[in-house]
Amino acid sequence: MNLIPRARRARTSIAAALALGALLLSGCSAAEDSAQATEPQEGGELVIGLQGFNHLDPQQGGNNDDVAIQRQLVASLTVSDPENPGTVLPWVAESWEISEDSSEFTFTLREDAEFHDGTPIDAQAVKANFDALLELGAQAAAASQLLEGATTTVDSEHVVTVAFPGPNLQFLEATSTTTLGLISEESTKLPIEDRRNGEYVGSGPFELESYTPEQEAVLVKVPEYNLNTEVDSNQGPAYLDRITFTQIEEISVRSGSLTSGEVQAATFLTTPELDSFEQTPGFHVIERTNPGTVFSLTPKLDKDTPLQELAVREAFQKAIDREEVSKITYGDEAIPATSLLAETTPLYTDLSGALEHDPEGAKEILEEAGWEVGADGIRERDGERLSFEVIFWQASDPLIAVQEQLAEVGIELQVVQVSVSEATAREDQSDLQYGNVSRNEPDRLRQDLAAFLPVWAEAGLDPEQNPDLPEIAEALDAQVGQQDPEERQQTLADVQTTIIEDGYRFPLYTLISRIAVSDEVHDLQLDGTSRLTFLNTWVES
Structure with missing residues (x-):
């Protein structure tokens, strides 16, 4: 995969044409000039x-x-292949075997693999x-889901088997996630x-030097790191000596910090700001x-709001x-949601037909359900406003x-918008959850x-207003054991269609990770799940 950022590619093409002309006139060695310009620098x-x-x-x-x-602090059993979504390396x-029914996974580990403390x-x-x-259970909910029902057995010093009660097609890809990143045995206690707070012994190319919660995390390279993979251009320890992650909550301040040189890269900027950096000499954007x-x-749906009503969710x-x-x-680079899964996810199906914009249809549904437009344009019924937070x-x-x-259809x-920490603290107050999760596995x-279906099942919801919930849970459980890819894709498409039609989730847009970067930074990359990776990154002195 070509990891040169789009903006830099455009400038590189122009520069290459000019360089070729100069070469023809001067007889210089283009290979030598290129090597000098692109040689990674240590430190x-x-x-x-x-x-x-x-x-x-x-x-x-x-x-x-x-x-x-x-991700910088821990290595995993496998790594996601950025060129082939859903494939791990x-x-x-160093190798693995999977039982015929995909219920047992046996991994042979590298004999030279060590944690940061040498164990x-x-x-x-x-x-x-x-x-x-x-x-850990609920305290590590995501990891527990990946390992649900697992029994792990030590076969020998460097061979381990993870077995499940039945087929579990998602597990091999799960071993590439940060969630199943490895910390030392003592650290697990x-x-x-x-x-x-990071007080564990990790296994990645960097280790923690200092951490101030919600302010700053400073990582330093592990000089002995040798767990390089075939997706790494750098086959040794990290080039960088140190990475400082600094929390800057205000978007405009993050952008200004990059412009002024206080930081050399910034995440979660607005599209106009990113477009501006792409057009400004000295910066580029990776995506x-x-x-x-x-x-x-x-x-x-466990909260007592009008969202428990099918008609309201259909109109929503x-x-x-x-x-829009x-x-x-x-x-212009936008990718509207066309299903509950991103287009780059294995076994994706286009369900855009179930997601058409129909404001007149929404109004009609609400009118028939007795929700009438109030003086301020927001609908009401029996003194209750159609309003959510x-x-x-x-x-x-x-x-x-x-x-x-x-x-426009009468729903408020x-x-x-609050800080990350406040959003976490006030999560129970919100009537809807907003977000996504990146993974190369449907x-x-x-x-x-x-996180929702078991809670809804215990909430005593009216089955006429909240249909199909048992069937949705059953289908989602079934697909992870379906070894025929076509059968599994059809199950996923069917269950997504039901979820969309019943209004149990409102998909909006596909996330595109875009990071603005100073041109002094080279090979800052996004891995197979669009997570930042720094092993190959270097900065010009």
Whole structure:
């Protein structure tokens, strides 16, 4: 895959044409000049501005900025192949065997693999990690879902088997995730809060030097790191001596910090700011479309709101203009949601026919359900306003667009943007959850909804207003064991269609990871799941 950023590619093409002309006139060696210009340099520090991070424990999950830090601290059994979504390659595991029914996975580990303290990454260490994750339960919800029902057995010093009660097609890809990143056996015994503060022994190309929660994390290279993979252009330790992740919550301040040189890269900027950096000499933008679930709103049906009513959810779904929402978010490069999964996810199916913008249809549904337009344009019934609140920390533009679209049909959406930490603290107050999760495996949808379906099942919902919930749960569980790809894709398409038609999730747009970077930074890359990776990164002195 060509990892040269789009903006830099354009400039490189022009520069190449000029260089060729100069070469023909002067007889210089283009190869020598190119080598001098692109030779990676050892040392230096990269400072990157993030919107907000909560903690450093990969096994407890986190937002995109959390993972940007965590991924550098831990290696996984496998690594996602950026050129072939859904395919994994060796990392700590040098090979593996899968039983015919995909219920047992046996990994042979590299004999030279070590944690940062020099202790071996052996079969016992892998078992300790996976057993500890299952014991954490809800405190490591994402990891527990990946390992649900697993029994890990040490076959020999460097061979470990993970067995499930039945077929589990998602597990091999799961071993490439940061969530199943490996920490030392002793670290698995640490209190949760210590792990969240990064007080564990990791296995990645960097280790933690210092951490101030919600302010700064400083990582330094591991000189002995040797767990390079075939996707790495750098086959030794990291080039960078240090990475400083600094939390800058205000978008305009992050952008200004990059312009002024206080940071050399910045995440989660607005499309106009990113476009400006692309057009400004001295900067470029790297980007990659994220696999996994698209950015969506999920109603919390366990809360006593009108979202428990089928007609309201149907109208909500029809009122959204996904083309407009995505263009406001990403401009001409926008990818509107066409299913609950991103187009880059294996076994994706285009379901855009179920997601058509139909505001008149939305109004008709609400009228028939008895929701009448009030004096302020918001519908009411029996003294209750058709009003909901969403609390979030991400950029506000997409939700403001949704807010305006819903208002056109008489639904009020109050959008409350807060800091990352406050959004986490106030999560229970929000009537809808907003977000996405990136992963090269369609089972990510089952994992997402695992946080909702059991709660809804216990909420005593009216089955006429909330149909198909048992069937949805059953289909999501079934697909992970279906070994025929066509059968599995059809099951996924059918269950997504039901979820969309019943209004259990409102997909909006596909996430495109875009990071603005100073030109002094080379080979800052996004991996197979669009996570930042720094092993190959270097800075000009």
